Amino acid sequence: MDIPFTQRFCLSDNGFLPPNLPLARLPDPYYAPWESVISRLPHLLQTNSLRNQVGQLPNLSVHALRSEPEWRRAYLILAFLTHAYIWGEDKVKDVLPPCIAVPLLAVADHLELPPVATYAALNLWNFTTVSDDGTLSDTSIPFDDLDRLRALHTFTDTESESWFYIVSVAMECRAGKILPVLLKALDAAAINDTPTVTAALRQFIPCIQEVGHLLNRMHERCDPSTFFFQIRPYLAGSKHMAAQGLPNGVFYDEGDGRGEWRQLRGGSNGQSSLIQFFDIVMGVEHTSNGCTHVPGDDDKAEKTEKSEDGFHHEVRGYMPGPHRRFLENVAAMPSLRDFVMQAQSDAPTDELQELSAAFEDATKALAAFRNKHLAIVTRYIIIPSRQKAAREASNASDAKTCPLRGLAGNPSKKDSAELLTGTGGTELLPFLKHTRDETLQAGVLTPPASRDE
Ligand code: HEM
Numbered sequence: 175m176d177i178p179f180t181q182r183f184c185l186s187d188n189g190f191l192p193p194n195l196p197l198a199r200l201p202d203p204y205y206a207p208w209e210s211v212i213s214r215l216p217h218l219l220q221t222n223s224l225r226n227q228v229g230q231l232p233n234l235s236v237h238a239l240r241s242e243p244e245w246r247r248a249y250l251i252l253a254f255l256t257h258a259y260i261w262g263e264d265k266v267k268d269v270l271p272p273c274i275a276v277p278l279l280a281v282a283d284h285l286e287l288p289p290v291a292t293y294a295a296l297n298l299w300n301f302t303t304v305s306d307d308g309t310l311s312d313t314s315i316p317f318d319d320l321d322r323l324r325a326l327h328t329f330t331d332t333e334s335e336s337w338f339y340i341v342s343v344a345m346e347c348r349a350g351k352i353l354p355v356l357l358k359a360l361d362a363a364a365i366n367d368t369p370t371v372t373a374a375l376r377q378f379i380p381c382i383q384e385v386g387h388l389l390n391r392m393h394e395r396c397d398p399s400t401f402f403f404q405i406r407p408y409l410a411g412s413k414h415m416a417a418q419g420l421p422n423g424v425f426y427d428e429g430d431g432r433g434e435w436r437q438l439r440g441g442s443n444g445q446s447s448l449i450q451f452f453d454i455v456m457g458v459e460h461t462s463n464g465c466t467h468v469p470g471d472d473d474k475a476e477k478t479e480k481s482e483d484g485f486h487h488e489v490r491g492y493m494p495g496p497h498r499r500f501l502e503n504v505a506a507m508p509s510l511r512d513f514v515m516q517a518q519s520d521a522p523t524d525e526l527q528e529l530s531a532a533f534e535d536a537t538k539a540l541a542a543f544r545n546k547h548l549a550i551v552t553r554y555i556i557i558p559s560r561q562k563a564a565r566e567a568s569n570a571s572d573a574k575t576c577p578l579r580g581l582a583g584n585p586s587k588k589d590s591a592e593l594l595t596g597t598g599g600t601e602l603l604p605f606l607k608h609t610r611d612e613t614l615q616a617g618v619l620t621p622p623a624s625r626d627e
Contacts, residue, residue, distance in 0.1 A: 180353070183500030184242075188317050189350025190447050190497055191343065195311055196299045197247040198326055202238040205248070207231055212251045215258060216331035224262045228255060231273040233429075236280045245284050246299045252278040253295035254327055257408050257441075266419035268412075272429035279426060286495025289426065290411055290438045293445035294494050297342040300326050317347035320391060329408040330400070337395040338405060342443055345388045349448050352381040356455045360504070363513035368525050371510060375532035379539045382452070386543040392550055402558035411440030444485070445492040447501055449543075453486070454504050456537055457511025458616040460486045462608045485605065511616055518619055530619055537617030544610040551606060 180186075186193035199209055211218065211227050218224040239245050255274050260267050270278075275289075282289040301323050305312035315322045323343055325336035359374035412423040415437075423437035439445075453460065462484055490498045514533045517526050 180357070180500075182496070183503070184494065184496035185350075185353065185500060187350060188347045189353050191298055191317055191346050191350065192243070192246075194243075195302055195313060196250075196326065197243045198302055198311060200239075200244055200247055200251075202240075202244075204238045205234065208234065208248070208251050208255075212254060212327060215254060215327065216329060219258055219262050219329060222263050224258050225267065228259055228271065228274065233273050234277055236277050236284070239281070245281055246294075248277065249281040249285055249287065250295045250299050250327065252281060253289075253291035254329070256289070257291045257410075258329060260412070260420075260424060261408050261410060268420050268422065269425045269427055272427050275426040275433070276428055279428070286498070288438050288492055289436070290492075291409065291441040292492045293342070293441060293443060294492075296409070296441045297339050297443070297446075298346070298494075301340055301343045302326055318344045318388070320344040320388060328405075330404050332400055332404065334396045334400040335405045338392070338401060341388060341392050341396070342446065345385045346446070346448055348388060349381060349385050352378055353451070356451075356510075357504075359510060360455065360507050363508065363510060368517065368529050371513060372525075372529045372532045375510065375529075375536045378452075378536050379532075382536075382539045382543050386546045389543070389546050389550065393553070396554070398554045398558055401554050402562075406555075409441040411438050413437040413439050439489070439492060442489070442492075445489045447493050447497040450486060450490070450501055451504065452540055453613070454501060455510055456533075456540060456613075456616055457509030458537070458540070458613050460484055460609055460612050462605050462612075486609075514619060534617045534619065537613055541610050541613040541617075544606070544613055548603075548606050548610065551602060555602065 208231070211224075211231065214227075215224070218227055236245075236248065239248055252274055256270060256278060259270060259274060278289045285294070287294060301317070302310055303312045303315035303317070303319070303322050304310055304324050305315065305322065310324075312322075317323065320340060323340040325339040328335040328339070355374045355377050359371045362368075362370035362374070410418065412420050415423070420437075422435045425433055425435050427433040452458075490501060493501070510533060514530055517529060520526060
């Protein structure tokens with residue numbers, strides 16, 4: 175696999191991150207009004223004046239965006255403003271005004287992304303580096319030096335939020351080094367070069383362990399309560415959000431009577447191309463659609479659907495176009511699992527045994543990464559959501575003495591179960607356990623015994 179192959183899909187030495195630091199400001203003064211609002215975003219949100227400021231924005235067009243980094247920065251700004259506008263004050267807003275909707279639709283179209291805050295806006299293109307003396311944008315600092323990364327923008331101006339975004343940046347960068355190794359392994363598999371495939375799998379294991387170590391560092395500076403109660407509400411999308419006041423999604427008002435209702439997932443690390451790349455190379459198949467089910471309707475909860483309808487397939491639509499096409503290209507090649515299974519049918523040799531052992535260990539390492547992620551989700555979502563449900567239940571029982579509050583106050587079983595969904599509306603723990611088990615399943619190399627035997 176040659177270097178231009180990865181460049182064609184906008185990959186860099188940093189993997190799915192850009193080769194250089196994302197722009198911290200749009201250079202053309204024409205965009206000063208956008209820069210002015212985004213630079214004050216947390217303050218405007220704290221003072222409930224963001225919608226008022228957006229109301230004063232001129233209708234700017236995208237004609238003055240010149241380079242890809244500029245398009246990305248424009249997307250980041252408008253995606254942040256969109257979520258701030260929708261969720262930023264007590265009452266949710268279901269109409270996005272033309273001054274945001276029109277340019278956002280144009281930049282999203284250019285980048286082949288949906289017009290919402292995706293992982294690309296929040297993480298991939300939203301960071302800078304800080305040197306020891308406090309200088310920003312120090313280009314000598316590698317993007318996996320977590321202690322010297324900062325998010326360019328947050329909703330809350332909290333360290334927790336910045337850390338939440340940049341942990342992913344460091345992980346993407348650290349794993350970027352293994353991308354060419356795995357691509358070479360796919361090439362090697364095509365010409366039956368078993369030692370190269372085995373060596374690549376052996377290299378993959380410490381890499382995914384290091385990435386898991388970075389993921390575990392989430393606990394250092396991202397506080398679970400701050401994440402759950404302050405940050406996460408801003409990341410919510412407009413899909414499955416009827417209970418939160420968006421029964422039809424959000425209307426993107428394009429002015430002059432034009433516009434469209436849209437229902438889109440919120441921003442999620444699940445939109446990272448990296449883990450999907452590992453799955454594709456390893457031949458891990460995901461079948462779960464992770465959909466929210468109506469509590470009590472357990473048949474639907476158990477039901478899994480074909481991967482084309484599933485979560486992993488759907489979120490590819492939330493990745494930048496070139497990254498999505500990269501995954502599609504890699505998925506069109508036989509996976510390393512296909513190669514290992516094929517090799518199983520040959521006479522066993524030491525070389526083949528080493529290959530199988532390396533493959534099994536690699537899938538176990540990927541499953542171990544998913545276990546770490548499960549622990550994170552439990553700490554950052556499941557536990558705080560249960561605390562919230564318990565608090566609401568106790569408020570509701572207090573309210574029984576008050577006939578008026580009692581009418582609306584009792585959180586139903588449905589309400590508390592819905593708290594345990596992802597930002598994109600996925601039913602969390604069963605879904606994440608399923609993805610972990612599917613990873614382990616890929617490492618089971620014995621063909622299923624025939625029924626006749
Ligand atoms: C506080 C930190 C984190 C929380 C609370 C969290 C939460 C979640 C949630 C709720 C989902 C379900 C899908 C959805 O609703 O969109 C999910 C999926 C996922 N997350 Fe995270 N996440 C965190 C950090 C990360 C990081 C840093 C990564 C690495 C890039 C990551 C990778 C994934 C992946 C790949 C999925 C898809 C499921 C899978 O393939 O196993 N997450 N996460």
